[in-house]
Amino acid sequence: MKRIGNLYENIYDFKNIASAFNEVCTNTKNKHKVGRFREYKIIYIARIYGILKNRNYVPGKYNVFTIYEPKERRIISQNMQDKIVNHLVARHILYPAILPCLLDVNVASRKGLRNK
Numbered sequence: 001m002k003r004i005g006n007l008y009e010n011i012y013d014f015k016n017i018a019s020a021f022n023e024v025c026t027n028t029k030n031k032h033k034v035g036r037f038r039e040y041k042i043i044y045i046a047r048i049y050g051i052l053k054n055r056n057y058v059p060g061k062y063n064v065f066t067i068y069e070p071k072e073r074r075i076i077s078q079n080m081q082d083k084i085v086n087h088l089v090a091r092h093i094l095y096p097a098i099l100p101c102l103l104d105v106n107v108a109s110r111k112g113l114r115n116k
Contacts, residue, residue: 010092011085012052017045020087024080037080048084057085 010016021041025034037044051057063077078086 004096007093007096011088012049014045014049016088016092017048017052017084020084020091021045021048023087024083028080028083033080044081048081052085052088059085 021044025038028034060079060082063079064074066072066074
Protein backbone atom coordinates (compact mmCIF):
# COMPACT_ATOMS: atom_id res chain seq x y z
CA MET A 1 0.00 0.00 0.00
CA LYS A 2 1.26 3.44 -0.88
CA ARG A 3 2.06 5.72 2.06
CA ILE A 4 0.47 9.17 2.11
CA GLY A 5 2.43 11.78 4.05
CA ASN A 6 1.80 15.23 5.52
CA LEU A 7 -1.88 14.63 6.22
CA TYR A 8 -1.81 16.05 9.73
CA GLU A 9 -0.89 19.54 8.49
CA ASN A 10 -4.22 19.68 6.61
CA ILE A 11 -6.11 19.35 9.87
CA TYR A 12 -4.93 22.58 11.44
CA ASP A 13 -5.39 24.75 8.37
CA PHE A 14 -7.71 27.68 9.21
CA LYS A 15 -9.83 27.14 6.07
CA ASN A 16 -10.37 23.48 6.91
CA ILE A 17 -11.25 24.25 10.54
CA ALA A 18 -13.72 26.95 9.43
CA SER A 19 -15.30 24.58 6.92
CA ALA A 20 -15.69 21.83 9.54
CA PHE A 21 -17.03 24.44 12.00
CA ASN A 22 -19.74 25.52 9.56
CA GLU A 23 -20.67 21.93 8.74
CA VAL A 24 -20.98 20.96 12.41
CA CYS A 25 -23.06 24.06 13.19
CA THR A 26 -25.38 23.31 10.27
CA ASN A 27 -25.92 19.69 11.33
CA THR A 28 -26.29 20.25 15.10
CA LYS A 29 -29.86 20.31 16.36
CA ASN A 30 -29.22 22.14 19.65
CA LYS A 31 -29.67 25.69 18.32
CA HIS A 32 -28.84 27.33 21.69
CA LYS A 33 -25.44 25.62 21.74
CA VAL A 34 -24.83 26.50 18.07
CA GLY A 35 -25.79 30.14 18.63
CA ARG A 36 -23.32 30.51 21.47
CA PHE A 37 -20.65 28.74 19.44
CA ARG A 38 -21.19 30.98 16.39
CA GLU A 39 -21.09 34.10 18.54
CA TYR A 40 -17.47 33.34 19.46
CA LYS A 41 -16.55 31.60 16.18
CA ILE A 42 -13.07 33.11 15.75
CA ILE A 43 -12.12 32.34 19.35
CA TYR A 44 -13.18 28.70 19.04
CA ILE A 45 -11.43 28.27 15.68
CA ALA A 46 -8.24 29.83 17.07
CA ARG A 47 -8.42 27.56 20.13
CA ILE A 48 -8.86 24.44 17.99
CA TYR A 49 -6.03 25.60 15.70
CA GLY A 50 -3.65 26.04 18.66
CA ILE A 51 -4.54 22.71 20.23
CA LEU A 52 -4.08 20.80 16.97
CA LYS A 53 -0.91 22.63 15.91
CA ASN A 54 0.73 21.94 19.27
CA ARG A 55 -0.60 18.36 19.24
CA ASN A 56 -2.25 18.81 22.65
CA TYR A 57 -5.73 17.56 21.72
CA VAL A 58 -7.51 15.52 24.39
CA PRO A 59 -11.12 14.41 23.75
CA GLY A 60 -13.66 15.92 26.12
CA LYS A 61 -16.38 14.22 28.09
CA TYR A 62 -19.53 13.01 26.40
CA ASN A 63 -22.90 14.69 26.99
CA VAL A 64 -25.32 12.05 28.28
CA PHE A 65 -29.03 12.77 28.53
CA THR A 66 -32.37 11.01 28.23
CA ILE A 67 -35.27 11.91 25.99
CA TYR A 68 -38.77 10.53 26.47
CA GLU A 69 -40.49 11.21 23.15
CA PRO A 70 -41.76 8.92 21.58
CA LYS A 71 -40.08 6.47 23.94
CA GLU A 72 -37.33 6.68 26.53
CA ARG A 73 -33.89 6.77 24.92
CA ARG A 74 -30.45 7.55 26.25
CA ILE A 75 -28.53 9.96 24.03
CA ILE A 76 -24.75 10.30 24.11
CA SER A 77 -23.17 13.15 22.16
CA GLN A 78 -19.87 14.95 21.92
CA ASN A 79 -19.21 18.60 22.61
CA MET A 80 -18.86 20.95 19.65
CA GLN A 81 -15.05 21.08 19.68
CA ASP A 82 -14.78 17.29 19.51
CA LYS A 83 -17.29 17.15 16.66
CA ILE A 84 -15.19 19.63 14.69
CA VAL A 85 -11.99 17.67 15.30
CA ASN A 86 -13.75 14.44 14.26
CA HIS A 87 -14.84 16.07 11.00
CA LEU A 88 -11.30 17.28 10.37
CA VAL A 89 -9.79 13.85 10.98
CA ALA A 90 -12.37 12.12 8.80
CA ARG A 91 -12.12 14.58 5.90
CA HIS A 92 -8.37 15.13 5.83
CA ILE A 93 -6.81 11.91 7.16
CA LEU A 94 -9.24 9.01 6.87
CA TYR A 95 -10.82 9.79 3.49
CA PRO A 96 -7.52 10.32 1.62
CA ALA A 97 -6.09 7.14 3.16
CA ILE A 98 -9.11 4.87 2.73
CA LEU A 99 -10.91 6.02 -0.44
CA PRO A 100 -8.22 4.89 -2.91
CA CYS A 101 -8.51 1.35 -1.51
CA LEU A 102 -12.27 1.07 -2.03
CA LEU A 103 -13.93 -0.44 -5.09
CA ASP A 104 -15.48 1.93 -7.62
CA VAL A 105 -18.77 0.01 -7.59
CA ASN A 106 -19.35 0.84 -3.91
CA VAL A 107 -20.39 4.51 -4.05
CA ALA A 108 -23.35 4.67 -1.67
CA SER A 109 -21.85 7.08 0.87
CA ARG A 110 -18.98 8.62 -1.07
CA LYS A 111 -19.29 12.19 -2.27
CA GLY A 112 -18.57 13.05 -5.88
CA LEU A 113 -19.09 9.54 -7.27
CA ARG A 114 -22.10 8.23 -9.11
CA ASN A 115 -23.11 4.71 -9.91
CA LYS A 116 -22.17 4.08 -13.56
